Amino acid sequence: MSSRPFAPEADIAQYLVQQAPYYVPVHQEVELFETAYANQLPVMLKGPTGCGKSRFVQYMAHRLKRPLITVACHEDVTASDLVGRYLLHPLTDARRILPIEKKAELLEAGKEFMLVISYNPGYQSVVKELKQSTKQRFIAVDFDYPPPDVEARIIQHESGVSAETAAALVKIGEKVRHLKQHGLEEGVSTRLLVYAGALIQRGIPPHSACEAAIARPLTDDLEIQRSIRELVSAVL
Ligand SMILES: Nc1ncnc2c1ncn2[C@@H]1O[C@H](COP(=O)(O)OP(=O)(O)OP(=O)(O)O)[C@@H](O)[C@H]1O
Ligand SMILES: [Mg+2]
Structure with missing residues (x-):
């Protein structure tokens, strides 16, 4: 397999969040997220629809000056819709690599890469269907309606x-x-x-x-x- 850095800066600059999004921190989510980022740990945001998860990620991307690339998932999205046949696990743990079998390529995540997933434990069963071996690779932050x-x-x-x-x-x-x-x-x-x-x-x-x-x-x-x-x- 050939190996190359995850994405050249030139390609991803367009995904930078230009203006500071309005976000009111509710608990310790900002500190937790920053610490996870500094330690290259993936984060999972859990909470009901429309309670601020996406806004928070936009805010953090701006704060950390990182481009934000969003993929909307639903029940019918398969792994191969995203990148062809791929294996998620090595991207979410210390290996931080994404093997793309079709292209016989091995993408390495740069040290600024961070994987964040967001889901609604109520009915969007994306993560419910994830195996424990996947779930247990993330730090989890609970979201709820603000006070x-x-x-x-x-x-x-x-x-x-x-x-x-x-x-x-x-x-x-x-x-x-x-x-x-x-x-x-x-x-x-x-x-x-x-x-x-x-x-x-x-x-x-x-x-x-x-x-x-x-x-x-x-x-x-x-x-x-x-x-x-x-x-x-x-x-x-
Ligand atoms: N803490 C917050 N600070 C600022 N705005 C907030 C906050 N929480 C919620 N909002 C407002 O609520 C709206 C919906 O939030 P958001 O789109 O982030 O929901 P979500 O949790 O990602 O929902 P879904 O699970 O459906 O994707 C935002 O556009 C914003 O107006
Ligand atoms: Mg959202």
Whole structure:
């Protein structure tokens, strides 16, 4: 097998994150990620959809001045869709190499290379199907919806709504998340609360905005939609 460095700087410069992404740290995730990076350890981010995992990676890529190359995976993505037939394990442990059998090539990861995977333990079963021998090659960081004061700041920043409206959306979010025990597959994401804020900010009446950005996207169940509508009315 021939061997060459993973990617020449010229090719990857286009993937640099130019502007600092807005990200509010929630726990020790920044320190943990930086330490993992410094020690060449791969990282796995776990948490519900729309709670800040991708934004965090963009923020870290900018902070570490590293290009960010993202591959969206789903149930039907196979290893060969990515790089032909490949073996992941040697890339995720101390060997840090990617054998590409079709090309009889052995790519070596540079010392700045970092592999980060992100998944939703609820229903996106990508990692559920990974073997223990794969999972146990990563440092794991748990993500969840930010605490209320932080989530309000985020909604305000991202959508431009007032502090008061942001606080109301956070309250709606908390109540809707409690519906998870009553048949809702997943709580409302920070992303959807930001969307609701964006609609309100652009003049959509708050009730309609919450209908469009919260109740309808979350569920097809008319009963649960009605419960959400009641929660929204109780807060607004
Ligand atoms: N800590 C945070 N700081 C700044 N923005 C945040 C934060 N958490 C969430 N957000 C907001 O929530 C939105 C959705 O977050 P993001 O796209 O990172 O979700 P995700 O966890 O990657 O979701 P998925 O699992 O569906 O990929 C972001 O675009 C951003 O507006
Ligand atoms: Mg994401």
